[in-house]
């Protein structure tokens with residue numbers, strides 16, 4: 265049991281911006297006393313306020329009636345939970361729509377519920393031991409409820425809709441910034457207030473152009489997956505399948521890398537190399553998710569026979585690349601460049617370049633005889649003669665033929 269949150273500094277700060285940005289259909293998450301929802305109702309066609317607390321819903325409804333606000337309705341719901349329930353439509357009709365005479369609004373909401381503005385003054389403080397108050401504590405670190413909200417908010421927001429949030433320095437601003445980028449949003453700070461113990465921030469958030477593009481393609485659950493030196497990877501679901509989207513990190517100065525990678529994946533896919541490219545656009549591309557282990561983990565988990573088979577398979581793929589006169593680069597240190605499930609899949613082609621003498625195979629020879637890898641292979645009973653491999657790699661470098669590759673294979677045992 266917890267008390268309904270009485271409006272304070274953060275509420276007043278946010279409500280000023282709510283008045284400015286309200287229009288069309290507005291959702292106020294964690295409505296509490298209903299302060300934001302009522303502020304939004306001045307300019308909006310319809311406002312829905314949700315809260316996890318039944319007491320809050322009661323109080324907010326009373327407050328709206330007192331102020332004679334008609335275009336508003338309040339529903340008990342944890343975040344967007346209400347909108348996901350099958351029963352929700354019926355309840356929604358009975359609780360909200362029956363008072364609305366406007367047919368256009370009714371039709372709109374009966375199809376798919378999308379908002380022009382979503383407001384959230386979340387519980388944002390890090391949890392205090394032993395006290396359970398969902399109106400102020402946002403989880404152990406303070407940002408957990410906000411994280412959950414951001415992971416779903418995009419679904420309920422119109423393409424050009426906006427989100428307004430307020431939070432405190434105690435929630436950790438860098439973490440909030442990181443979360444927003446993880447979910448592919450763009451944002452700007454529109455207000456800041458220094459209080460005695462903390463600072464408060466108001467953010468105006470919208471969908472990035474990449475997010476809009478990906479949503480139009482039917483992608484769901486878009487979330488950051490990994491960060492490389494230059495690239496940023498998102499994972500998502502498309503027709504129930506996991507996929508990966510690669511784009512450039514906004515801060516990266518490297519030019520043309522994504523376009524280069526798209527070009528090479530297209531060529532290499534024809535030779536059954538690389539993850540399957542699904543689609544691409546300006547500055548991004550999407551490919552099938554490759555599940556499996558990176559090469560060293562794979563070696564650690566597998567037996568001699570499997571390891572040798574896999575290493576030969578990698579060599580064969582690299583031979584094709586050498587024959588195409590393309591240098592992948594970084595194959596002397598391919599720790600995150602090869603994923604092995606049933607067979608090895610090479611990833612990361614952003615640095616591919618045409619060259620007369622590609623070094624893919626010679627670099628991979630270097631890798632298998634380098635310190636850590638050699639020790640690991642040794643433990644699995646694969647004893648490599650360093651000098652012999654160096655000599656065979658030199659011979660291959662002079663003449664990049666299948667015959668010279670077979671000679672390297674012959675000492676892999």
Ligand SMILES: C[S@@+](CC[C@H](N)C(=O)[O-])C[C@H]1O[C@@H](n2cnc3c(N)ncnc32)[C@H](O)[C@@H]1O
Nearest residue numbers: 269275294295296315316342343385387398399
């Ligand atoms: C900081 S108060 C904000 C209240 C009001 N919007 C304001 O600006 O004053 C946070 C509100 O979020 C509600 N809340 C907490 N967790 C929630 C959840 N998972 N779903 C919906 N509301 C939640 C709390 O009950 C509380 O009313």
